[in-house]
Amino acid sequence: MSASRLRLPRIRRARQLGAASGRAARDAPLNRGRDNEKILAIKRHTVIVEGTLAFRMQRAAAARAGDHGRDVATLPLLAARLAGGFTRPADHATLVPIVARALSELGFEELESVKTRPGMARAVLASLARIWAADIRFDDPRFASARLSDLGRIEAYLRSHMPMGTLLPPDLRDRATAGTGRARATVGDLHFHRLISIDPLWRPLITALAAVVEITWDAPGTLDRSWFPGTLLHTATQPSQDLICDVCADPRAEIVEALRWARELLSDGVTQASDIAITSADLGVWDDHMLVLAAEAQLPIHFASGVSALSTRAGQACAALADVMINGLSQDRVRRLSLLSPYLTEALPADWMKGIPTEAGLFEPEHWARSLEPLRRADGSSIAGTLMPVLLDLDVGPGAAVKLGETLLRGKSLGLWREALRLGPAAAMEMTLTSLRIADESDPANNVVWARAADLVGAPRPHMRLLGLSSRSWPRADGVDPLLPDHVLSEHDLVDLSRLEHDRLAFEVLVGHPASRATLSRSRRSVEGAFLAKSALVQRKVTERPRSRTRTPEHAFSEGDRLLARTEDALDLPRMQSVTVCWTDWTHRLEPTPHDGGFRKDHPAVIRALRMPQSATSLRRLLRDPLGFVWARALGMTAPELAVEPLQLDPVTFGDLVHELLRLAVERIEPTPGLVGATPEEIDNALDAAARDVAERWPLTQAVPPRLLWLDTIEEARRRARRGLTIDARFGPGTRSFSEVPFGTAESLGERTEPWDERQEIVIGQSGIRLKGRIDRVDVKPDRRGVRMSDYKTGTTPRNLGDVILNGGAEVQRALYAITIRQLIPEASTIIARLVYLDTMGPPAGLDGDILERAEETTLRFIDVAVEGLRNGIAYAGPDAFAGYNDLRIALPAALDRYQRRKQEGFDAAQQRLVPLWAEP
Known part of the structure; x- marks a missing residue:
């Protein structure tokens, strides 16, 4: 077939496409008119929420309702939309390292003596955030002080060093206020959905928007909102009557009872997972228990505040690297890192440490170099060539944190490592990693929600269980800003709504929601065992229901809980029968039984x-x-036997050390001049040589103390070995x-x-x-x-x-x-x-x-x-x-x-x- 015949179909297809394009051009005005009608039919409006949970639930509600004109945003995102020009609000991860640089580069009047303290950057940013939220200007003569002047210098430094397009909250608010004329086209009418309060920072923007678009606020609670220029939609509430509070032993028992409660609701065949929420004012005490027990229960639970980074493999890889980097080299730490680091997993064979004794501590790079020297891959290449550069960087410590992360980590683990370095110094990596959280990828619209009460206010559910109704947990006491005490800036000027009042309002809103049924829970004891009094919020009109650890639940939350509740089912299991017989033989029978020994x-x-x-x-x-x-x-x-760096050798190992010195010394003395004829100086010289040999060789096969203590241990062993060689009476000439x-x-x-x-x-x-x-x-x-x-x-x-x-x-x-x-x-x-x-x-x-x-x-x-x-x-x-x-x-x-x-x-x-x-x- 000729080339010209191959081109004919393509030419024909091009002509057909040209004809179609011509028809489309003729019909374009008509099509555009129809599209414009559809666009005009979609009325743009924006729902303002607070918190990730309310944000995701509002998007799910819009999708289910087919509301294509609804946009969901928070107040900072709304301001960024109005400001335009690819503007975005400055987030915590962006600001912390810049604040840290400001503290190191600037001089201060009052903060100079404390600016190098650990965690100072985060403390300064928290104080600045409170000042911004209260809409306090640093040049306001009413609040003039040296402390605020220092913070104002840091704010000025932030403005000049932030990435392009990033604005501080006050600047973002001012830019957005200037762009309110475009609000009807860009955001449409505004609806504030279940926000308990709005910081003074955003009130001028809302006032300016009220002149352009219609603004409504579905405002829960009874706060004074007379400043609001729009329409308040008061939510009907019902009195908190017939409330039941389960009194549990401790926080873990509260989680157990909460999961039993959720299982019972789901078992009725009507209640959906999306109808259930478990909450508390602060999740910290309960979060780890929820993570473990929820996995055991196999219930669909969404963690609205995210899961701890250390509960994931990526987080554990970061933790393993931080452990070696901060605490130093050891065989156990390097083994763990090699199993979790993506780079080492790919670069090293699976059995690369097969030739290294598991008892060896290997706390120094030179110990590793000597131990790795004989190890080879299957192709004959050296393992030391791959691993030793990494070990030398690890031995440098936190100073090589950036290089170590880029070399040893990949993907999510590298992202967590970079985030931890932005939030704090490398030396505090272990503490920083514990505070990192990873967003839960499950959809809250299809799952039981585990969320903070402040987040659940914006997305209440028909069935809610409130944990931690004790005097210490709910409501929480107001914290004092360490950088802004009352003599610098009064609490009244700094805080529009205190944490204690916010917790109280959140409780009232949740238990008073007309379409919801709330169940309460509290602990008798804290994690440390301290007695906990009940919260002032549940002093009246609440029926307390004691829940013992050993009670038989109506609905078990897991298989283990079911077997614990139904002993007859548990006793039918062969393994349980074996355990019962063993326990009976141990505790009730005096004669020896097969469980005591014998065969x-x-x-x-x-x-x-x-x-x-x-x-x-x-x-x-x-x-x-x-x-x-x-x-x-x-x-x-x-x-x-764990190769942990000891401060002293255990008695058995110390005995082995003395015996090794004795063996080496006698081998050097015998047969000439012989132990029976050796002078004290010759014995001392032999022991000195033996001690030097042991000091170099033992760290390759044993876990030994740090160098100074190790040398002292060898000296003590040498002293005892000398006594063993000099205590004897002569056994005879020529012996x-x-x-x-x-x-x-x-x-x-x-x-x-x-x-x-x-x-x-x-x-x-x-x-x-x-x-x-x-x-x-x-x-x-x-x-x-x-x-x-x-x-x-x-x-x-x-x-x-x-x-x-x-x-x-x-x-x-x-x-x-x-x-x-x-x-x-x-x-x-x-x-x-x-x-x-x-x-x-x-x-x-x-x-x-x-x-x-x-x-x-x-x-x-x-x-x-x-x-x-x-x-x-x-x-x-x-x-x-x-x-x-x-x-x-x-x-x-x-x-x-x-x-x-x-x-x-x-x-x-x-x-x-x-x-x-x-x-x-």
Whole structure:
């Protein structure tokens, strides 16, 4: 097909379009006339509201009524419309940073000493807003003062530094007043919908508009509105009779009762969600409870004031970044940030921290650099190259807030971060984020509304529940402006309608609305537990109805609430039956039950645990807490370890630190010159080198205190380690000393043969338990016929240390290590097993000879007894189960003392063959 034939359809189509355009041109005057008739038929009018809720509800009402000529606006938006020229009112987010710059750049007469205080910019803007609302001019001689002069300088600074087209409220009002001649064409007739009051700032504008357009005001309440030049449409009200106030335990209980009330209304099949509202004068105390419980209830609830930014993923991403930026680097904080930051989620593999020990604190950039150095992606590229620049910026702190936000955040989270930086300094980011709210995207016209009373006045509903009718919450006391005390500007001149009076009027308007039914609610106690008296607004003509926490509601608000109210339904659930039986076994039965421990004979998990090599610590748990042994070894239960920067090491970790110093020091001294022949200076040099090594290496694997405290901790550990190396009498010439000597580690890749082969298997007792572990220190004579074992302790020395042999099974390590040495060094005829406490200068507690042999026999006998009991399914709590240092106590009943007293006799009877050990000295 030729090119000319391809063009023919296009030419034909163009001719057709030209003909159609000609017909349209001929008919254009007729069409324009018809359109003008339609435009003239639409009468333009504007409804003025206050608050987001009334704004959205009026738009929904216009859409439902097909009122195409209705415009909905607030007074600032009305003024901006009349001012024209793309003018807009200055909002809070725009003004706060400019005020902050004014405070830093200008000098003041009275505000100079406080202008750098946190939150000063917002406080100044709040004072300016009150002055503007009261229509007070800073050049008015009636209000001349140094304080107002300072505020006037800030106002002048704002005028000269605001973005183009943005006007302060007084300037916007004046510009709008000058444009009232165009009001009939631009806004039409005005109707003020349910505004309780109008600030003096806007009254000159309204007076000017009254001469041009018709103005009406649907004015609720009984305030004096004689200044209003238009027509007042007084709303009929009915006396607040037959009001019922539910008296609840606390704010959370109020929310529970409110949701039950809403569920009951919705269940009648007639009431719609759009007919229901829940409100209070201030939502702060109830808002978090409403957010959580509404999600649990799955009710359609619209949050008119928005939801907390921190309740969203975007807000949590900002919070994670602020946490690291302000509080410093740590593994936990960086892990959380990497899960929430859009940039890090995309730039790093999901398992990028797999090679870093979870116990490592990583509080310094250099710690991160050394830990990230060996980590690679699947393609071989370095993870450190991506992450280290970010970590270095995070280490800078709030000074890098802008750069960090632009780098790590995206979309909504970046918008929240920028908004928080506009509202306050980066150092206060954590506090600023808590005040940010995100608009609820649901439609209030189709949902139950959770709103402030001041907002609900403009959009009342047939069913309203008023919360917080206590003396502290409703009405609220008037706040004193910290920058405008009464001696600077009297309250009468500054405030047209006080907060207390506004709350009182809002209450009267809501309960007196003729088309609504109001239900009241109050708390007996505050969140802190303080007693709350009822509000003065409900002192008369209100019937109080107590609502206990445990009452059975007619309509539950959620599945959990339903099961709590209907115990017969809850008891039919298998999980509830299991809980009930467990609770009965714990609290009512004296004999041991399956919920106290025990299991079937030769349980595979227990057999598997017993076949694993055991340490001295696990065998102590076996002897003194068989149930804990099963939990730890058979079920793998462990307490979580959080890498939080501590101010001091816990006792166990501090003991590990001392042992590490001892090991490193002995390795440097042995074999030359040898510990027995080393001088004090040589020991000190070895300890100094060990301390330097630990100071650099431990922060990569452990959570350690801040640097100054960490160095002090190392010094204390060094002092105790030196005592451990210098306390001993000489064991003989030529003696070799070994530190942290492993044994029974068959899977070890090491080739250590001195003082024994660490891979040699150690089997003890008739039960064939395999033993493995690490002895703190072993001294071996040249002929290997004399061996001295030392077990270092960093805890407090017991008073009767010299009388301790097994201590009820708590000190079995000396006996177990002696048994090990007899198998590994069979030629040894003299074995000394010692406990060395490093907190005092007292002598070590040693066992040898017949006493040591009897301790070995007793230990082996009771290990066989404990193993036989486990094989037979006997495993109950022992003495260590109730000790404060037991990290598995959380798995036991909460009232441990009563549980122990109730069950102790039964436990002892079931484990009667093991009980004699617990009385051993």
